[in-house]
Amino acid sequence: MTYIPLTPPEREAMLQAIGVSKVEDLFQDVPARHRFPKLNLPPALTEMEAAAELSELAAANETVRDLVSFLGAGAYHHYIPAAVDHILRRGEFYTAYTPYQPEISQGTLQAIFEYQSLLCALTGMEVANASHYDGATAVAESVNLAYAQFRGKRTKVVISPAVHPQYRATLRTYVQGMGLTLAGDTPETVTSDEVTAAHIEPLIDENTALVIVQYPDFFGRIYDYTALIEAAHAKGALVCVAANPIALGLLKTPGQMGADIVVGEGQPLGIPLSFGGPYLGFFTTRKQYVHKMAGRLVGETADNRGQRAYVLTLTAREQHIKRERATSNICTNQGLMALASAVYLSLLGKTGLRQVAELCYHKAHYAAAQITQIPGFTYCFDTPFFHEFAICCPRPVEEINAHLLEHGILGGYDLGQDYPALKDHLLIAVTEMNTKEEIDALVEVLAEVSHD
Amino acid sequence: MTYIPLTPPEREAMLQAIGVSKVEDLFQDVPARHRFPKLNLPPALTEMEAAAELSELAAANETVRDLVSFLGAGAYHHYIPAAVDHILRRGEFYTAYTPYQPEISQGTLQAIFEYQSLLCALTGMEVANASHYDGATAVAESVNLAYAQFRGKRTKVVISPAVHPQYRATLRTYVQGMGLTLAGDTPETVTSDEVTAAHIEPLIDENTALVIVQYPDFFGRIYDYTALIEAAHAKGALVCVAANPIALGLLKTPGQMGADIVVGEGQPLGIPLSFGGPYLGFFTTRKQYVHKMAGRLVGETADNRGQRAYVLTLTAREQHIKRERATSNICTNQGLMALASAVYLSLLGKTGLRQVAELCYHKAHYAAAQITQIPGFTYCFDTPFFHEFAICCPRPVEEINAHLLEHGILGGYDLGQDYPALKDHLLIAVTEMNTKEEIDALVEVLAEVSHD
Amino acid sequence: MTDNLTPKVVEPTIFELSSPGRTGVTFPDPDVPRAPLPESLLRADLPLPELAEVDVIRHYMHLSRFNYSVDGGFYPLGSCTMKYNPKINEDTARLPGFAFTHPLQPVETVQGNLALMFTLQEWLKEISGFAAVSLQPAAGAHGELTGVLMMRAYHRARGDTKRTKMLIPDSAHGTNPASSAMSGLTVMQIPSDARGNVDLEALKAACDETVVGLMLTNPNTLGLFDEHLEEVIKIVHDCGGLVYGDGANLNALLGIVRPGDLGFDLMHFNLHKTFSTPHGGGGPGSGPVGAAAHLADFLPSPLVGVIEEGDGEMPPLYGFMEPKQTIGRVKAFHGHFGMFVRAFTYIAMHGPDGLRAVAENAVLNANYLLARLRHTFHVPYDRICMHEFVAEGKVEGSDVRALDIAKRLMDYGFHPPTNYFPLIVHEALMIEPTETESKQTLDAFAEALIKIAEEAKTQPDLLKEAPHPLPGAGKTPFGRMDEVKAARDLVLCCWLP
Amino acid sequence: MTDNLTPKVVEPTIFELSSPGRTGVTFPDPDVPRAPLPESLLRADLPLPELAEVDVIRHYMHLSRFNYSVDGGFYPLGSCTMKYNPKINEDTARLPGFAFTHPLQPVETVQGNLALMFTLQEWLKEISGFAAVSLQPAAGAHGELTGVLMMRAYHRARGDTKRTKMLIPDSAHGTNPASSAMSGLTVMQIPSDARGNVDLEALKAACDETVVGLMLTNPNTLGLFDEHLEEVIKIVHDCGGLVYGDGANLNALLGIVRPGDLGFDLMHFNLHKTFSTPHGGGGPGSGPVGAAAHLADFLPSPLVGVIEEGDGEMPPLYGFMEPKQTIGRVKAFHGHFGMFVRAFTYIAMHGPDGLRAVAENAVLNANYLLARLRHTFHVPYDRICMHEFVAEGKVEGSDVRALDIAKRLMDYGFHPPTNYFPLIVHEALMIEPTETESKQTLDAFAEALIKIAEEAKTQPDLLKEAPHPLPGAGKTPFGRMDEVKAARDLVLCCWLP
């Protein structure tokens, strides 16, 4: 056994010390008729066999490297500097547990403290927690904060239908037992004329605990939510903005717009696509709401030698102390992914993140301009966008994507899946990874489609 | 600049402190007419561009994973346990220099000490140095030891023609200025009847400083060299055996046969093929020759707190102390590769290395048995072999290999390149990486060849 | 020692290390024409730090060295199953064929991923005895929330809407009540009996037609297998309730017994405990949920299924399917795929016998430590344990607390056990060695604890002032922390707008 | 402090950690019939240690933490160019397309490798001004041996066999004379003048028809660019000798001047210094040799060349070629390919401007440190330096030695400079900061040295007893070593037959 060090003579000596004669004797409490089932699993592979089998499975996929990808819709192919994974591979980081013993966990603690600081700097907010599972669950947890803030007295949550469909779905699941009503979660109302604020604002009332919008929204559109947030605040409601962190390298922060909570999917910050996870839910808010916030929180302190140090703080919000009265049930979070994003942001810094954001912006706009010159392909919305945009196509998106795939291109997201009125609408994402050549190839194949 | 931290204002302040006005002023000693040449190199790539370019170059190769490989001849495709590279990637190991400051280099020092110990255990010898560049240069350096041992009074070195052709070539280069004669380096004498001892023994005389043989030899053959070594010792000569370390997991050690020096190529011990380097030359000998040995050497000692510790020792043999009277000019060696082999041997240990050696042995013998059943394919030598064997083919090896390659098989080594009498002889290596299925496929394609 | 000899160990923050104008990575200039930027929507300033790559690497390298880790030593944190994380897992999870796939790719292009997920679902079913498994939940607590919502949905689907009460033993982990509360249920605590089992009388008394079910950790957080487990389950079932298994302690049961066979209705797995995916300094984990047949239709969506059967020549075509009465999705995309690869690798390398050996050795190690320590520390529920046990961190004739013992263990180079949990043991020291530790390590740990118990009597300050600044592997240079200051000052961020 | 507070930091050896019956990796059973083993040729016992993977990982993890490294901090080791090693290099070198190619594959199957090697040859030629480059030598000293053998062969090819004397300045590295001796040459030492240049008079006196050539390090090991370099070269050439460049210090010259342009006949590169391939705790390095046209034919075999020209559509076909009068091969296969990939990546990411910036900043950093330290430590050859400078490790009014200063620097978290080399400076402290260090780091280092100079006067024992056991990043828990004991006991191996 390569992972079990005990040898037979050692086991023998230990059984003797315990006072039993065989290891089976330790399982007397297990109901006899169910004890020691024969598991129908394949026999053990050695490491070299397992490595080969996993390589084969991996090779059975076509990746965003094998293909040219214009797929985004909540997960983005960005360049990850080599140094990120070099840090993540340090055994001291990835094989440690939650830093409950601060004296021997200062590495993790300071890294999370810095992550919190970096996320605040990025979003323009005051406090960040140590992470949520992903963007979707971070959105869902924002409802818990708002609900607790109003002590359950406000029971309505308004969400824009232009928020990621899977975030909205997750939210629907989370609120099942909470006695909340969701308003605005009406994808069927989204047409090319949809303007988020106009759709949302009328829904906000004195019973509204929280308003949720996305920035850029699911269609890649960028709105200044300042007026909407003011309107929400006028009704006493809180506002949560789910933001793309790369976009924040360029765009006005939700903090500046007055948001109370800024959450989002941190995957673009140095985390591999990895078929959807593990990713990183980030969660930032104003200091006044910190006691209602879910999740772990690192604070600065000093040790008994007067050295600056860090500890988990305000733990009385959490399940292991407060149990059913906790702000959330979250325990294990996305620590290592938070570290990845901190390293990513440290490496790129002020200049690098802006550079990436601009590259995404310029390339997406070039792609959009080229595509909309093809007869039959038009902009869906007439709104500024960041690095993703919706195109109305002359044929069903499924056909178009199939055709693109034949040319080695991973097409965009079929908006008709979630938005009935956006049948034949294709959501295209462009990042710094897409060369002009690739974009031109996309345009060429799309032009073919329009001719067929 | 991502690797140069100085910013323009910092540079400015520093120039001021130095007392010059611009950085060019620091280069006044450089002849003006040659100063600041325009280098005709491609403009700098960013990391993401470099990563893409290197990936493209790498993808332009066909690897021993893409192909089914039966190529050995001094470099072998073995399984490298994942843990090896995880250790090698520790920045503390790979970004340290030679452990000249032992107080802050105990990691490297103890690891080399253990490497020395592991290699002694493997070869049956008493001392090992901290490594040579590769197997070929370790062989060449064995001549330096012997030459020094006899204070230059014996001027003949006998080498078996069944030693790796590139080792012999390297040795010829090394001895160019030494006034030594090489005997036995006569590949043209190697026929199917060649028996190393019979060929070599008559060449050993009272002027012979060193006899060099390989184990298994270049043709994969295993001989018990005990008698040959006795004969050499009877003439007062030393004997160096260049051994394959995987074979030593199974076979009698050269130490047991009486060898004075055991060297070899350590690549099979957890080091990737990497197109030929960096590899690992290991060098072991008897304690009585340690003062004549080249290279670095770690010895156990204690620090001033009485803690067991390790230092570089007997440094007076080395070039940085003895300069032209040193045992060798070696300075930088293969430290990290020595670490890789130590981790590999630690992981496999007693059981694992024997397992690998046996797998190689059985698979090679299965392959040999199957191949020699194909009409026209016969054993070249009638000698026991380890995991490599020479087959006499019915057609030129070049044609056979070309045919194999069409079937995705990387054939063996064409012995006719180095041994005129072994035209049409193919050297085939089989390791634990070759499945029965692969071997059967090889046999099938060879059978086709014989029909054509 | 002079002051010179104690230079500050403090590592500056990444913001303090910043120097304007540096960057750790650059990007190419755009190869397309620049588009006009939306001026009114641009941010004024981007106050991120500026560092070169070397600054960043050194900073995080220094920080890492302040951490204790499983790769560095014994980490007997009860309930957390801090087993060794095989290195091959890290490599397979990073294979480009996995790492560079987008979650929304057409299924035809990701059959490798789907085959892996399908197989992992099947394996987890076989290991646990459940009819179906969803891999989506992100961690144990997330699995609990999923499970509780499924229980709720199950009752509602039967038209039974008055069930709002969740029964939870007093030894349960805090996530159990928290998950129930998040699902809008009320929590009723069930006491333990003198042998550490669920108190049957209390359970019976609590069982009525308002019960959603019981959340049961078995082995429980005392490390004990409930001696009346089947009866407990029957009592809950008899009142129409369901039994949820908190699978945190499944490591003790691999190949020993299948929770599904015992009558559990559903359960979450912790891939980051039982199946060796690393804890990552707090996460990510992965908390798949298994369900018996009657609950399978409520699992979160989507599951991976076969959408076209294979035959001798063609492999099957895998795709996503939606369970009929699904509670919906609990997160975006399909779960923590990177963790699935690791757990898959682990299970593949163990096989049925290897998994049973995991449980056997985990239980053997725990009982051995218990045997070595029961004469030194009082073990309130002292019987053959499963993968862990709970001792009282008190020493007769000394006023040291469990915390002091924990901190003193650091001086000996060990990570302390879990403290102050479960709540039903005073000054709890919850010790889970796992199967990846050797007898030598267990002996060294036991000897350290025995020595510390001695010190508690003779030199109690050694414990109360621990940890001490000690050099050496696995030890770090920090002393006890001022937790009050942290909560009072609330410095949560070193950058402020 | 009680003894409890200083547990041994000693890590057991891998042999001491062994427990019979363990293994860290297993292999499948053979899938072929077993062949009879050659009984008389089997070894009796295989006395390797037996450990589980976790044991091995922890052991080497502990050992690693006893090391100082560039990733951990400043490493101003003169002559070694301990620059930061970019992380991307490590990833590109490990690309499976490179790592899994066999050196003897048909060239058609390894065109990626050959294109990389060819390009690297071309780049090194362009950077150095030589006509041809062989990548084969494994390290600097190996490059020297290669070069010396080439010089010897060159003279012999001209029928000039009486040249047996190699001129080597007294400031040269030990490998220079050692390489000459290995090639059967006699060494004649040439003194330096008062400004650290080659003493022209002495050189002239030494130059005769027995001279093979001069081995010249420029900038030399004092960090100085010889002020009469072209004259030096001319003197040697005039007597029929060749000038070999020890390229260890090329970092100072990138984009500043090309040795080939200056008249050097041949030179080795150190990819592990100038081109950022890591030092690996002692190696591997890579020492390509560049040669002017008249020496190109003597380069070791094989070189990579174009064997079929490409055209617009087809890339060229690369293959191996043998120089006409080659000295032969100096090792097996083609050199340290893994290092070529790293160096290629590095050069590609720098381009011509980046390489010049490397040299400029390296020289700037060295001169800045010199400016900050010249009032504290005597610098015997004090003029504008190149990438490094040499100070005397002595303090007026104190009997401390360079060694004491070096060890005391460890207490401040720094790796000491090179000690006692070059030999022509008493108590030499040879300081090479490299371009990858920030002003902040240089300032901290200078301040530590200034403080240490102060301590040398006021508290000399602080230096003489250094290093002290200190916690914190980058510091290790060992004190000074008993070197005599090591040489006397000669325990070189913890396993004995």
Ligand SMILES: Cc1ncc(COP(=O)(O)O)c(C=O)c1O
């Ligand atoms: C018994 C028990 N239940 C639930 C959990 C929560 O699991 P997670 O941290 O994966 O959310 C834990 C985690 O420590 C646990 O020990």
Ligand SMILES: Cc1ncc(COP(=O)(O)O)c(C=O)c1O
């Ligand atoms: C000036 C000089 N020459 C030669 C060498 C030898 O190079 P290598 O260690 O690569 O063999 C060194 C190495 O330190 C050096 O500094």
